[in-house]
Amino acid sequence: MSSEPTPTTTPSATPAPVRFTRVARLLHWTMAVMVVAILFIGAFMVTSVGDFRFLVTVHEPLGIAILLFVLVRIGWRLTHTPPPLPPGMVRLDRLAAKYSERLLYALLLVQPLIGWAMVSASGEPIVLFGSLYLPHIAPQNITLFADLLRAHIAAAYLLYLTFAAHLAGVLVHTIVIRDRVLDRMAFWRAPGYGSEAPPR
Amino acid sequence: MPLNRRTVLLGLAAVGGVSAVNVGAFLGAGGWFTPDTLTTSRFVDRFEQVFGKHDGFRRNHAKGVSAAGVFTSNGAGTALSRAALFQRGTTPVTARFSISGGMPTVADANSTVRGLAVLFHLPDGAQWRTAMVNVPVFTDRVPQGFYERLLATQPVPGTGKPDPAKVAAFLAKYPETARAMAVISKSPPSSGLYNSPFHGLNAFRFTNSAGDTVPVRWTMMPEEPSQPMGAGAAPGKDYLFDALVAKVMQGPVHWRFLITVGEPGDPTNDATTAWPANRRQVEVGTLTIDSLQTEAPGNARDVNFDPTVLPDGIALSDDPLLAARSAVYAQSYQRRTREPHRPSEVQVGQQPSGPRITKVDHEQ
Numbered sequence: 001m002s003s004e005p006t007p008t009t010t011p012s013a014t015p016a017p018v019r020f021t022r023v024a025r026l027l028h029w030t031m032a033v034m035v036v037a038i039l040f041i042g043a044f045m046v047t048s049v050g051d052f053r054f055l056v057t058v059h060e061p062l063g064i065a066i067l068l069f070v071l072v073r074i075g076w077r078l079t080h081t082p083p084p085l086p087p088g089m090v091r092l093d094r095l096a097a098k099y100s101e102r103l104l105y106a107l108l109l110v111q112p113l114i115g116w117a118m119v120s121a122s123g124e125p126i127v128l129f130g131s132l133y134l135p136h137i138a139p140q141n142i143t144l145f146a147d148l149l150r151a152h153i154a155a156a157y158l159l160y161l162t163f164a165a166h167l168a169g170v171l172v173h174t175i176v177i178r179d180r181v182l183d184r185m186a187f188w189r190a191p192g193y194g195s196e197a198p199p200r
Numbered sequence: 201m202p203l204n205r206r207t208v209l210l211g212l213a214a215v216g217g218v219s220a221v222n223v224g225a226f227l228g229a230g231g232w233f234t235p236d237t238l239t240t241s242r243f244v245d246r247f248e249q250v251f252g253k254h255d256g257f258r259r260n261h262a263k264g265v266s267a268a269g270v271f272t273s274n275g276a277g278t279a280l281s282r283a284a285l286f287q288r289g290t291t292p293v294t295a296r297f298s299i300s301g302g303m304p305t306v307a308d309a310n311s312t313v314r315g316l317a318v319l320f321h322l323p324d325g326a327q328w329r330t331a332m333v334n335v336p337v338f339t340d341r342v343p344q345g346f347y348e349r350l351l352a353t354q355p356v357p358g359t360g361k362p363d364p365a366k367v368a369a370f371l372a373k374y375p376e377t378a379r380a381m382a383v384i385s386k387s388p389p390s391s392g393l394y395n396s397p398f399h400g401l402n403a404f405r406f407t408n409s410a411g412d413t414v415p416v417r418w419t420m421m422p423e424e425p426s427q428p429m430g431a432g433a434a435p436g437k438d439y440l441f442d443a444l445v446a447k448v449m450q451g452p453v454h455w456r457f458l459i460t461v462g463e464p465g466d467p468t469n470d471a472t473t474a475w476p477a478n479r480r481q482v483e484v485g486t487l488t489i490d491s492l493q494t495e496a497p498g499n500a501r502d503v504n505f506d507p508t509v510l511p512d513g514i515a516l517s518d519d520p521l522l523a524a525r526s527a528v529y530a531q532s533y534q535r536r537t538r539e540p541h542r543p544s545e546v547q548v549g550q551q552p553s554g555p556r557i558t559k560v561d562h563e564q
Contacts, residue, residue, distance in 0.1 A: 176211035
């Protein structure tokens with residue numbers, strides 16, 4: 001990254017672009033790592049004869065951590081205005097950005113709850129870090145377990161596809177259209193992106 | 201920078217490439233490109249290949265009956281493990297008697313391996329699940345051996361017996377199984393499920409309140425006298441379970457819970473090998489089975505007896521079978537819970553009305 005000082009304000013026809021708040025960016029990148037990790041752990045876990053049990057002990061606390069993070073994040077999102085999308089973004093992309101954001105928030109909230117309820121319905125204890133027992137949030141019932149298992153698998157694929165589309169969309173904007181949409185979420189110095197979005 | 205056709209196409213190709221790597225890695229994690237790797241699904245497929253697919257039933261130990269009772273601890277186990285189970289007192293249990301194999305209506309036979317699975321309901325939602333068998337050592341040391349043995353010992357349609365050539369090739373590849381079978385043949389099965397011993401076989405680690413950890417194995421030793429099978433009239437199809445039901449109707453049946461403490465150097469990763477006979481044994485209490493139930497919603501039918509569900513004070517050893525059992529049992533559970541259910545072969549008739557010690561759904 002460049003160590004040059006932030007360019008002084010240069011006269012410009014368009015208003016100075018703004019970034020997401022530092023907190024929003026921190027939440028985004030922390031959760032990005034956690035969500036990609038848990039998706040890949042989940043895919044590998046269900047196939048692995050040797051590592052299934054160990055990976056379950058990673059998957060469960062990671063899922064609960066994502067649930068806690070997304071609650072904070074939704075709270076932050078509702079009380080802070082995100083920076084505007086780049087000018088010149090077409091209507092279809094604006095709609096995609098808006099609804100994919102909502103879909104991601106919904107999935108990140110619902111999927112850990114489905115998983116938690118699913119293990120509850122199996123009757124198995126949910127133990128974090130060896131000794132912290134979570135309460136069961138669903139009655140023990142294998143029909144319910146089966147339905148929640150189907151839902152957990154479906155939501156996992158949907159979450160993965162939404163993430164893959166999100167990544168591809170950002171890459172198209174960054175390296176094809178070059179409208180610097182990614183800079184809004186960046187921690188690195190990006191010329192012209194000094195300020196944060198103001199609190200609502 | 202100007203957007204011309206060339207840069208756009210290059211950019212799109214780069215995005216496509218990144219996305220392809222992304223999706224490929226995800227599918228790769230799911231085993232799509234490694235058809236020769238033994239995945240959990242392929243392991244469970246092998247049971248279905250050998251025994252047939254029977255909707256709603258466990259892929260192994262498919263035939264069984266639910267049981268309930270109590271474990272009464274004498275307090276001696278607290279020297280070995282801080283698990284609440286070993287405090288002097290009683291713990292409700294959900295249990296299941298079974299015979300091995302994936303066919304839920306198979307006829308009972310003396311030589312078929314018998315199982316006793318127990319779920320101890322500890323305070324505060326903690327659980328200990330263990331699934332034991334009546335043979336003194338296990339037939340397989342590694343999961344791959346178990347997987348290959350299923351096919352190698354599958355009865356051939358013509359003779360009803362395994363193909364000797366396949367068995368010989370298997371035993372040459374897995375000599376530990378040949379040694380284990382020799383040990384097993386020296387301890388013939390008892391006359392019934394009610395007077396069978398049941399052995400944990402896999403090693404675990406117990407840690408007491410002082411933080412001392414020891415390797416252990418365990419056995420449920422029957423209090424009913426163990427007598428060998430007599431040569432009597434031709435037994436009925438479910439004679440092992442029928443005798444168990446008759447016995448429990450007369451009154452509770454008991455097993456003494458024995459913990460065997462390993463010494464340094466005793467293998468903890470080889471269930472085919474018994475520890476030396478002089479190892480210290482601690483009797484920690486008595487398992488009492490006082491009622492049996494036809495498999496039904498809410499009882500042991502719906503429990504996955506995953507031996508890696510352990511309370512604080514008990515931990516896994518380096519035995520590779522334990523991780524595999526957890527994975528394969530979970531896959532079996534995930535399949536059978538999504539399938540339609542049919543009535544179980546073993547039907548328990550009217551029992552004398554007594555206090556139900558526990559039922560599964562009292563967990564929160």
